[in-house]
């Protein structure tokens with residue numbers, strides 16, 4: 593007989609707006625005797641969206657709690673970002689935690705060892721040509737290409753409104769022409785390589801490395817993110833961990849279990865964890 597595997601579906605998730613809501617909606621999910629794996633996105637999650645990637649900053653209170661929980665032996669912390677690995681490490685700047693960059697294609701563990709998803713030569717060649725063509729044709733009118741070597745972000749926030757749609761459309765077409773996946777992001781397009789590896793695969797890989805194949809029986813998992821690329825992690829963690837999608841859109845369809853209406857509620861999420869483990 594064939595086993596029918598039910599694929600998770602997106603839903604309009606219940607909202608959590610403050611610290612009390614976490615404990616009320618997730619009673620007993622975290623207990624101080626058992627470990628928790630906290631997997632977090634960076635832009636729009638740990639730091640509010642800024643008009644330029646070089647200008648992001650974690651809110652002071654959030655940063656202090658993050659440092660505190662990162663040190664706790666029962667808390668395993670990983671940041672999984674679309675940024676290049678070195679870039680996200682520089683932004684978060686906490687030693688002793690795991691980092692994944694380029695949507696999980698590059699992973700670095702606290703001991704400095706790495707896991708790099710090896711892209712086939714053909715895809716690497718296409719990447720180089722794609723960067724060249726994007727720079728030639730659509731790096732203009734304030735838009736720019738963030739070349740992260742294995743994936744890129746085309747930023748068009750500063751492009752005049754009258755030109756935005758047309759330029760963004762052309763950029764997406766160039767990405768898909770070279771076989772890359774073009775994901776809509778905040779005032780940007782994320783071009784990701786056509787491989788079966790994303791934030792979801794990376795999250796599971798990291799959890800298996802740390803807790804073994806039966807990680808879901810050993811550890812509570814908390815994942816938070818604000819973007820379409822984070823949905824890959826929310827999908828694979830459905831039923832195995834608890835995910836939180838940051839979005840102001842009350843009707844947004846998500847694989848996450850809960851919606852956080854704004855980035856500021858991330859401080860409450862971290863307080864919820866700290867209240868269980870630290871104090």
Ligand SMILES: O=P(O)(O)OC[C@H]1O[C@H](O[C@H]2O[C@H](CO)[C@@H](O)[C@H](O)[C@H]2O)[C@H](O)[C@@H](O)[C@@H]1O
Pocket residue numbers: 633634635636637640641642643644645646648672673674675676738745747749777778779780782819821
């Ligand atoms: O996976 P993340 O950690 O959320 O990274 C996603 C992308 O974030 C950055 O771009 C976004 O944030 C910028 C700073 O707030 C903002 O100016 C931009 O409009 C956003 O798209 C980063 O530049 C990308 O490399 C990441 O892939």
